[in-house]
Structures are given as C-alpha cells and as structure tokens.
Amino acid sequence: MKPPRFAYHDPASRSEALALLEMYGDDAKILSGGQSLVPLLNMRLTQPAHLVDINRLPALSYIHEMAGNLVIGALTRHCEVERSALVRQLCPLLAEAMPYVGHAPIRSRGTLCGSLAHADPSAELPAVLLALGGHVHVEGAQENRTIAAEDFFVSELQTALTSQELLSEARFPITPPRSGVAFIEVSRRHGDFALVGVALQVTLRESGAIDVAHIALFGVAETPIRAHAAEALLAGNRPDAELFRAATEQAIADLSPTTDIHASADYRRAVAGTLVSRALALATSRASAHARER
Numbered sequence: 231m232k233p234p235r236f237a238y239h240d241p242a243s244r245s246e247a248l249a250l251l252e253m254y255g256d257d258a259k260i261l262s263g264g265q266s267l268v269p270l271l272n273m274r275l276t277q278p279a280h281l282v283d284i285n286r287l288p289a290l291s292y293i294h295e296m297a298g299n300l301v302i303g304a305l306t307r308h309c310e311v312e313r314s315a316l317v318r319q320l321c322p323l324l325a326e327a328m329p330y331v332g333h334a335p336i337r338s339r340g341t342l343c344g345s346l347a348h349a350d351p352s353a354e355l356p357a358v359l360l361a362l363g364g365h366v367h368v369e370g371a372q373e374n375r376t377i378a379a380e381d382f383f384v385s386e387l388q389t390a391l392t393s394q395e396l397l398s399e400a401r402f403p404i405t406p407p408r409s410g411v412a413f414i415e416v417s418r419r420h421g422d423f424a425l426v427g428v429a430l431q432v433t434l435r436e437s438g439a440i441d442v443a444h445i446a447l448f449g450v451a452e453t454p455i456r457a458h459a460a461e462a463l464l465a466g467n468r469p470d471a472e473l474f475r476a477a478t479e480q481a482i483a484d485l486s487p488t489t490d491i492h493a494s495a496d497y498r499r500a501v502a503g504t505l506v507s508r509a510l511a512l513a514t515s516r517a518s519a520h521a522r523e524r
Contacts, residue, residue: 233271240283252371254280256393265340266348299401308337320404323411327354333421352423357454361429361446364402368395383453409433410516412509424449426501430509450487457481469514478507
C-alpha cells in the first residue's frame with residue numbers, strides 16, 4: 231500500500247517547523263521517527279496534505295536531568311533511551327519498559343515523544359509517564375505549554391496536543407531513594423502491543439511502610455489509567471499479602487476493558503489483577519533491597 235499525496239517540508243529550524251504547523255494546522259502532521267505515522271499513511275488511516283519532517287533539528291535530541299526530572303527531547307530515539315545509563319539511574323521504571331517497545335529496528339528509528347503523541351492505549355511509554363505523574367512540554371508558534379500526563383491522554387490515539395503544536399520534550403520525575411519498580415505486560419509475541427500491562431513504582435519509608443505507590447494500567451481502556459484508589463489504600467501501610475490483595479482488588483474494581491479479536495474483556499480484567507499483584511510484590515521487594523543498601 232502507498233500513502234496519499236502530500237507536500238513534504240524539512241524545516242532547518244524549530245521556528246520554521248512551528249511556523250509550518252501554524253500555517254497548515256489540521257492539514258499537517260509531524261514526522262519524527264515515523265514508526266507510527268508511516269503505517270497509518272500507508273493504510274490511509276490518516277491523509278495529511280503536509281508532512282513536517284523535524285529530523286533536521288538535532289537540538290531536539292537529548293537526555294538530561296533538570297529540576298528533579300529526567301528530560302527527553304522530541305528526536306531522542308527509543309534505542310538511545312534504552313541504552314542510557316542516566317535513564318537507568320534516574321528513572322528505572324522507564325528503563326525497564328524500553329525493551330518492550332516494539333522490536334529493535336523500530337526502536338532504532340522510533341522516538342519516545344512520538345510514541346507519547348501517538349497515544350496508543352496499549353503502548354508502554356504513555357503508561358510509564360502517567361504512572362510517574364510526568365509532564366510533556368509542547369511548543370507552538372504563539373505560546374508554549376506544559377501538560378500533566380493525566381490531562382494529556384484524552385482518548386484512543388487522541389491527546390491534548392493541538393495540530394499547531396510540537397511535543398518538544400517529556401519529563402519523568404526522578405525516582406526517589408528506597409524505591410522499587412516493576413513493569414509487566416502480556417502480549418501475543420514480544421514486541422507486540424500489550425493485551426494488558428502494568429507500570430508500578432513503590433517507595434518505602436525508613437520504617438518499612440509504603441510511603442507512596444504509583445500504579446498505571448494499560449491495554450484496558452481508551453487511555454492508560456492510574457489506579458488512584460489502590461495507591462491511596464497502600465500509602466502508609468506496611469506491605470503484606472493481605473494489603474496487596476486488597477489493593478489489587480481496588481485497582482481492577484472499576485475496569486471496563488473492551489473485547490476484540492485478541493482478548494475478551496473478562497480475560498483482560500483477570501490478567502490485570504494478576505499483573506498488579508505480581509508487580510506489587512516485585513517492586514516492594516526491590517524497594518526493600520535498595521533500602522538495605524543505603
């Protein structure tokens with residue numbers, strides 16, 4: 231299959247790219263890694279009149295620490311994030327999720343910010359950003375905005391990003407001490423989109439009680455979802471099997487997954503519970519080990 235006709239633009243500066251987006255609006259799409267956009271073009275599920283290629287803007291590729299966040303630029307490839315020692319140090323949940331993103335050839339071209347902007351509800355990276363309470367920074371020709379993950383993912387393949395804005399960077403809060411993470415998903419084959427998945431981080435107090443838990447589920451709704459009620463149940467309590475059972479039940483209590491050709495709603499809901507339970511045990515065990523190392 232071949233894409234529809236479009237005008238191709240390769241701006242040499244960020245201001246030029248933003249001017250093109252402002253000029254063409256809904257008729258334009260941004261091309262970064264192309265691992266989501268090009269298949270949609272080939273299947274003619276999207277038919278933009280203009281394609282704005284930002285690959286001549288290398289200043290948009292970076293990974294660094296800023297104001298308590300791990301900051302990743304719009305042109306940073308998945309493989310760069312996967313291999314980054316800084317990512318492993320500052321945001322282990324993101325590091326653990328990266329090998330699940332597609333396959334190696336996809337990770338060599340695809341971008342983290344592109345995945346967030348695409349907003350597939352079964353994708354790994356939106357769930358990680360949501361679980362950690364991260365933000366995205368978006369730029370337009372007239373103004374810039376910072377949007378919380380909770381407000382950014384609107385529906386399936388829909389975000390709060392306007393057609394005249396560029397998602398220029400993602401910001402993941404740095405993992406605090408005495409924390410443990412777990413990223414678990416079930417898919418038909420490794421590298422496929424998840425049927426169900428969970429991204430989870432637990433931070434312990436010096437007493438051994440849970441200080442705060444971050445839980446996001448994906449593949450079970452039109453967007454990744456945060457299990458706030460389960461997080462509240464865990465906070466302040468000492469971890470044990472009974473607490474984890476209650477938190478797991480709370481995490482899946484309001485889930486209403488859809489049925490499709492890959493899995494039934496009942497299957498997704500049951501697997502979500504199993505994954506939350508396993509992730510809680512694994513993340514807490516890792517948090518305890520890190521606490522003993524300090």
